[in-house]
Amino acid sequence: MNKNISKEHHQEAARPSKKKMLYPVKPALRTYLERYGREVDLPVTYNDLIHFTYARPLLDAKGNETAWEQVSYDYREWEFLKEGLVKCYAMLKTEGDFSFSSNLNVERIDFCSFGNSQPFRIKIVNVFNGNYDHFYIKKADANRVYGLELEHLLSSSRIVFLTCNQTLIEEHIAGIPGDIFIKDYLHKPETNVLRLLKSFVKFNESSFVRLLGDMRSYNFVVDITPDIEGTQYYIRAIDFDQQTYEGKMRLYMPQFAKENFDIVEMAMKHLDSESIKQYQAEERSRLVYRITTERYRMKELMDVMLKDEISTPEKIYQLKFELADYWKNPSFLKAKTMGAILKIQMKQVLLPNLNMVLKATRHKTLRRNFF
Incomplete structure (x- = not known):
């Protein structure tokens, strides 16, 4: 999450595809x-x-x-x-x-x-x-199925869903819809703004790392939990249709959604750059520990995703070039599928944290089991 963001940046943010293509669940994923x-x-x-x-x-x-x-x-x-x-x-x-x-x-x-x-x-x-x-x-849509499964493997919360041919059933994810929270709760004096903003920074980071797109306010919920001192906030995605589908990099960063500007504006006001970096690092470390815990299942999922068609050639082309330019990493240009882009993205962001885990645990097989 960039500290130097103006309102104009949000107003110019790219809009998601008006009507997303549905991709079938193919035999390998099934x-x-x-x-x-x-x-x-x-x-x-x-x-x-x-x-x-x-x-x-x-x-x-x-x-x-x-x-x-x-x-x-x-x-x-x-x-x-x-x-x-x-x-x-x-x-x-x-x-x-x-x-x-x-x-x-x-x-x-x-x-x-x-x-x-x-x-x-x-x-x-x-x-x-x-x-x-x-x-x-x-x-049932392949992007959504991949998104749900990645949520189950990488988030702090388990999620239950089932498929049957081209039917998908999902449990309800409880929480206050983000658009309602912004309108009715965000500016209340009892809202612990700093804790909410910490959660949003982490949510922004995880969405970008795993390339979960279109996290506008009505596509996530805010779970409010009373704590020993004050209140904790946890932001959870509820819409996974845009998992590695869109071509514009900014669509994977909730901070650039115009609908989220009120929260981002608060973050720019109340959080310094070092705090933002700290929360991002915490989220990357959490993701690495989730990957190491679920490394065999993650590898199986990524092996399927690497070969699956879940977006258009135009969007794949656009995203890999934008990420290659953003990270100054030409490896993205070799990717031919959205799954390949996602794997390079996760390696780009999380490998430094993984190396620290390897050093701490002396577990030399973790990197080759996934990365």
Whole structure:
């Protein structure tokens, strides 16, 4: 994260592709998903949900229309879907233990036509106490699957998702949507600004290192946790469609999104350059420890990703030239896929930290197992 950023830089920031191409989950990736228990037979697929008979706008608590629509089905279809969706939820949460299925009911199904994956959101309710949860059913997209898996392997939080052919189901990631947080919480006197900014610097760094794009405020959430003294903030991505897809380097840096400018402006005001460098170093060290812990699985995933087609030749060409110029590293120019660009990017940023880990642990096989 650069300390010297003006408002004009954000206003000139490149915009993501208006409509992202969906890339299918190919056999090599599916084999990886099967190996790690991600690919399963689901009782309900995406195609089962698209035959709704009616849709009406879903309103928020203030009566305003949202991006979602509540959909309805005929009676027989609804009964089939309810039973199957409860089982899908059990597969996500209890590894297929259906003994609690009688406790659960589907209260509502919502549909969003604006997202790249055109998701359905399922609201599940406990019939005994009214407690509820959500999960999502989407079109399976290779970029998103890679993004979810990298999130699971590299972030501080585990994430649960399953695939079935070209259907993807995901758990709900809890938190305050970033755009709502900026509007309603950011400027409140009780907000611990310094802790929030530390989290944003780390989030910006991890997004760039792993090339997760389009982290505008409505594509991440802020998780607020009361602590011994004050409050902790953790920023988590919730949209992974732009994992190594876009060609413009700035799209992988949340600091350049106009929607995030209020947070970045605060960072420029409250954080000095040395603090920013410290938080970036902390995040790189955390990523290295995650990679060393998951090195064999990471290698398997990257081996698949290196050969997969998940972007256009034009975007690959643009990104590798921009990164080669940014890092002054011609190795990027040899990359032929987005997976190859990502591997060079991670090596470029994380190798110094990895060398420190190797020195501290005397584990000489770590570098060749991944880098």
